[in-house]
Amino acid sequence: MQTTPDPGIVIIGAGEAGTRAALTLREKHYAGPITLLGAESHLPYERPPLSKTVQTAPEPPAPTLIGGAGTLAAQNISYRAGNTATRIDRASQEVHLRDGTALRYSRLLLATGARPRTLPLPGAEQNGVLYLRSFGDAMALRNRLAPGLRLAVIGGGFIGLEMAASALERGCDVTVVEMAPRILGRAVPAQIAALVAAEHRAAGITIIEGIGLTAIEQRPNGCAVILADGRELEADAIIAGIGAIPETALAEAAGLPVENGIRVDGRLATEDPLIFAAGDCCSFPHPVFSGRRLRLEAWRNAQDQGRHAAGSLLGETAAFATVPWFWSDQHGSTLQISGLPDEGNQTVTRDIDGMPFLFHLRDGCLVGASAFGPIGKVARDIRLAEMLIESGASPDPAALANPSVKLKTFLQPRAAVA
Amino acid sequence: MEHWVDACAVNDIEEEDTIRFDHAGQSFAIYRLEDDRYFATGGFCTHENVHLADGLVMGRIIECPKHNGRFDIPTGQAKGAPACINLRTFGVKVEEGRVFINLG
Numbered sequence: 037m038q039t040t041p042d043p044g045i046v047i048i049g050a051g052e053a054g055t056r057a058a059l060t061l062r063e064k065h066y067a068g069p070i071t072l073l074g075a076e077s078h079l080p081y082e083r084p085p086l087s088k089t090v091q092t093a094p095e096p097p098a099p100t101l102i103g104g105a106g107t108l109a110a111q112n113i114s115y116r117a118g119n120t121a122t123r124i125d126r127a128s129q130e131v132h133l134r135d136g137t138a139l140r141y142s143r144l145l146l147a148t149g150a151r152p153r154t155l156p157l158p159g160a161e162q163n164g165v166l167y168l169r170s171f172g173d174a175m176a177l178r179n180r181l182a183p184g185l186r187l188a189v190i191g192g193g194f195i196g197l198e199m200a201a202s203a204l205e206r207g208c209d210v211t212v213v214e215m216a217p218r219i220l221g222r223a224v225p226a227q228i229a230a231l232v233a234a235e236h237r238a239a240g241i242t243i244i245e246g247i248g249l250t251a252i253e254q255r256p257n258g259c260a261v262i263l264a265d266g267r268e269l270e271a272d273a274i275i276a277g278i279g280a281i282p283e284t285a286l287a288e289a290a291g292l293p294v295e296n297g298i299r300v301d302g303r304l305a306t307e308d309p310l311i312f313a314a315g316d317c318c319s320f321p322h323p324v325f326s327g328r329r330l331r332l333e334a335w336r337n338a339q340d341q342g343r344h345a346a347g348s349l350l351g352e353t354a355a356f357a358t359v360p361w362f363w364s365d366q367h368g369s370t371l372q373i374s375g376l377p378d379e380g381n382q383t384v385t386r387d388i389d390g391m392p393f394l395f396h397l398r399d400g401c402l403v404g405a406s407a408f409g410p411i412g413k414v415a416r417d418i419r420l421a422e423m424l425i426e427s428g429a430s431p432d433p434a435a436l437a438n439p440s441v442k443l444k445t446f447l448q449p450r451a452a453v454a
Numbered sequence: 455m456e457h458w459v460d461a462c463a464v465n466d467i468e469e470e471d472t473i474r475f476d477h478a479g480q481s482f483a484i485y486r487l488e489d490d491r492y493f494a495t496g497g498f499c500t501h502e503n504v505h506l507a508d509g510l511v512m513g514r515i516i517e518c519p520k521h522n523g524r525f526d527i528p529t530g531q532a533k534g535a536p537a538c539i540n541l542r543t544f545g546v547k548v549e550e551g552r553v554f555i556n557l558g
């Protein structure tokens with residue numbers, strides 16, 4: 037009797053989620069062929085440094101590789117750089133590539149990430165508005181930054197604010213314009229956003245909040261951002277950080293449901309039991325938050341989902357339940373958030389030597405925590421809060437507010453970390 | 455070769471916690487576990503330039519404050535992505551209420 041050889045697992049997208057999934061498959065002793073497809077020409081790299089050290093490093097940096105150089109080859113993972121998947125044929129279990137070839141799969145993972153939303157304004161394209169997602173984008177930006185450059189940052193989200201801070205460090209004259217009444221949007225509590233805005237202003241960045249834009253126009257020496265109130269903001273360079281759109285085109289064309297991202301179940305499986313999705317491209321139900329459907333754009337989520345998807349690709353049935361965690365670095369301070377602050381209906385503030393540390397409770401149950409300050413004051417308690425959220429704890433608000441009560445004491449029984 | 459350096463008092467570190475110690479251009483994290491054993495490792499996470507003394511000690515594991523890279527404190531062994539390079543460890547002795555680390 038002859039057995040058909042396993043055509044192997046194909047992963048589309050060699051970002052954090054896809055690469056982690058590939059490496060985890062080998063950790064889990066999957067021995068079949070693994071093909072990792074990446075549209076970009078580099079070895080898989082980490083994106084978070086792109087708005088931070090890539091902009092500020094004295095010497096032109098190289099990408100920070102995921103797992104380090106040589107890892108993919110050592111794990112016998114076939115990495116196809118600079119090649120895009122153009123179509124999925126579910127009936128024949130094949131992925132078609134731009135170079136005309138096709139790959140058979142036994143299981144398929146979509147880890148296609150997201151792309152920057154483009155600025156829907158007259159003049160945006162003609163005046164060379166910049167975006168930031170890839171290492172190439174980051175280097176193009178880096179090469180523009182110079183002392184005295186007037187940089188307009190459109191959008192006061194994480195990427196825009198990090199770019200603003202980095203550009204200031206490089207000596208640029210930076211203005212951030214945010215259409216919404218305040219920077220950082222719904223995912224970050226107003227009190228924390230106000231601290232971040234204050235830090236940017238104190239550092240010398242102008243932040244304009246609550247004003248829309250109407251156009252980008254050319255000027256004799258640069259261009260101008262035209263604000264809705266008629267004001268003009270002159271700039272030598274413009275970067276827009278106004279959100280990201282999940283890369284769902286392949287899934288959609290293959291007839292898979294999309295709901296603010298490729299729709300997956302708790303195991304990260306799509307409607308097709310052979311196809312899974314992970315990272316910025318997918319939306320998934322979160323068991324810790326009553327099954328609320330989330331799509332996250334966060335590094336650790338991409339990593340954790342990549343790992344989880346590897347298990348699911350191999351038939352494991354556990355649901356993904358990791359509590360969301362996010363960080364951002366600006367002006368030497370760190371912003372960290374665990375859980376979902378916007379799920380809360382009560383906020384408890386702990387004063388840590390003048391720095392507010394916020395706990396977000398929903399009907400007494402801890403659902404989020406957030407803080408902005410020196411990493412040494414922020415990180416441990418955010419991590420402990422994450423464990424408390426995961427365990428469904430309802431700590432006494434008075435004790436939460438009391439800085440002399442250590443958060444570790446709420447962890448009962450103690451979660452084993454090994 | 456042994457070269458013992460006085461790093462801190464035993465009570466400068468709380469139980470199941472860590473502090474930073476800088477000496478001669480080098481930076482270390484000194485740990486006190488729940489069972490009152492003391493250890494020392496290189497101060498910075500091997501994944502990114504972040505000080506481990508800002509991280510969380512859970513049992514015998516130190517978690518990097520940035521990306522949750524984990525290391526076994528007594529051996530310095532990396533316990534999972536994104537950290538994959540082990541930490542350097544240093545000998546520690548406690549004498550008369552002081553913690554010494556061996557930089558020899």
Ligand SMILES: Cc1cc2nc3c(=O)[nH]c(=O)nc-3n(C[C@H](O)[C@H](O)[C@H](O)COP(=O)(O)OP(=O)(O)OC[C@H]3O[C@@H](n4cnc5c(N)ncnc54)[C@H](O)[C@@H]3O)c2cc1C
Pocket residue numbers: 048049050051052053054073074075076082083084085086087119120121122147148149150168169170195283286314315316317332333334335336338361362363364365
């Ligand atoms: C500048 C910047 C700074 C950030 N900073 C932080 C931070 O401080 N903290 C934090 O938590 N998160 C941060 N993030 C977010 C984090 O990097 C992302 O959440 C993470 O990269 C998502 O990983 P992913 O694998 O889902 O997607 P991606 O990393 O986007 O990878 C997807 C890959 O798939 C490729 N691809 C797409 N379609 C195809 C196709 N058809 N064929 C082949 N390949 C394809 C893409 O080219 C891309 O390389 C930052 C992101 C950026 C851009």
